[in-house]
Amino acid sequence: MADPFLIGEAMTGGYGKGPDILHECTIAVDKGEIAVIVGPNGAGKSTAMKAVFGMLDVRSGAVRLDGREITALSPQDRVARGMGFVPQTSNIFGAMSVEENLEMGAFIRRDDIRGTMEQVYDLFPILRDKRHQAAGELSGGQRQQVAVGRALMTQPQVLMLDEPTAGVSPIVMDELFDRIIEVARTGISILMVEQNARQALEIADKGYVLVQGRNAHTGSGKDLLADPEVRRSFLGG
Numbered sequence: 306m307a308d309p310f311l312i313g314e315a316m317t318g319g320y321g322k323g324p325d326i327l328h329e330c331t332i333a334v335d336k337g338e339i340a341v342i343v344g345p346n347g348a349g350k351s352t353a354m355k356a357v358f359g360m361l362d363v364r365s366g367a368v369r370l371d372g373r374e375i376t377a378l379s380p381q382d383r384v385a386r387g388m389g390f391v392p393q394t395s396n397i398f399g400a401m402s403v404e405e406n407l408e409m410g411a412f413i414r415r416d417d418i419r420g421t422m423e424q425v426y427d428l429f430p431i432l433r434d435k436r437h438q439a440a441g442e443l444s445g446g447q448r449q450q451v452a453v454g455r456a457l458m459t460q461p462q463v464l465m466l467d468e469p470t471a472g473v474s475p476i477v478m479d480e481l482f483d484r485i486i487e488v489a490r491t492g493i494s495i496l497m498v499e500q501n502a503r504q505a506l507e508i509a510d511k512g513y514v515l516v517q518g519r520n521a522h523t524g525s526g527k528d529l530l531a532d533p534e535v536r537r538s539f540l541g542g
């Protein structure tokens with residue numbers, strides 16, 4: 306069977322000389338798909354994202370993108386290969402304007418970025434209105450839009466999002482999910498961690514439940530939502 310477009314396969318590793326946090330953890334996403342990682346606090350969801358993005362020494366296992374092994378590449382090199390990452394925290398420059406944040410996002414590009422910036426503004430019209438405001442002055446949901454927009458500026462083939470809806474209201478969460486679905490429909494793969502497990506699995510082609518750095522349950526979003534054990538343990542019944 307062909308490899309998924311992006312796969313972190315049987316990743317084992319931790320921070321520095323510390324103990325392993327991930328234990329043979331496998332995460333994958335196909336072209337234009339939405340894959341969602343859920344699980345309890347401290348399960349290693351962010352660590353798994355960092356491992357896929359090259360911010361963690363993977364002691365064993367491999368990461369492959371479009372059939373090529375990228376396990377040894379730096380995060381910068383992965384961006385050059387088409388990966389974008391929005392980390393869980395510190396994902397914008399608060400003192401810089403919205404537009405400057407988008408320009409910073411395009412740092413690796415040598416070509417004209419204005420078309421991409423217009424696409425980001427079309428996706429998140431409020432950012433066009435606020436383009437000259439300091440990003441730090443925006444609401445939580447708008448700051449997350451800046452973070453996602455910034456990652457889109459490199460025209461990634463895979464967009465990795467660590468808790469894009471953290472701290473936003475249910476309405477803003479629904480809106481962000483709609484925008485994320487829109488991005489996926491353009492053929493970009495989405496790999497995201499979500500605290501709002503039920504809502505995220507509803508839009509997920511693939512779902513991963515991680516527990517203590519291991520794959521506990523894997524399936525389509527629909528299958529996981531219907532799984533009595535997943536419902537009881539992770540979705541509040």
Ligand SMILES: Nc1ncnc2c1ncn2[C@@H]1O[C@H](COP(=O)(O)OP(=O)(O)OP(=O)(O)O)[C@@H](O)[C@H]1O
Pocket residue numbers: 320323326344345346347348349350351352353393
């Ligand atoms: N920079 C770090 N250095 C050392 N240990 C870390 C570091 N970051 C996370 N850990 C540890 O790794 C484990 C997994 O943390 P991680 O942040 O990946 O979990 P998570 O599933 O993303 O949790 P949350 O839902 O709270 O975001 C935890 O035991 C945590 O203490």
Ligand SMILES: [Mg+2]
Pocket residue numbers: 350351352393467
């Ligand atoms: Mg996390």
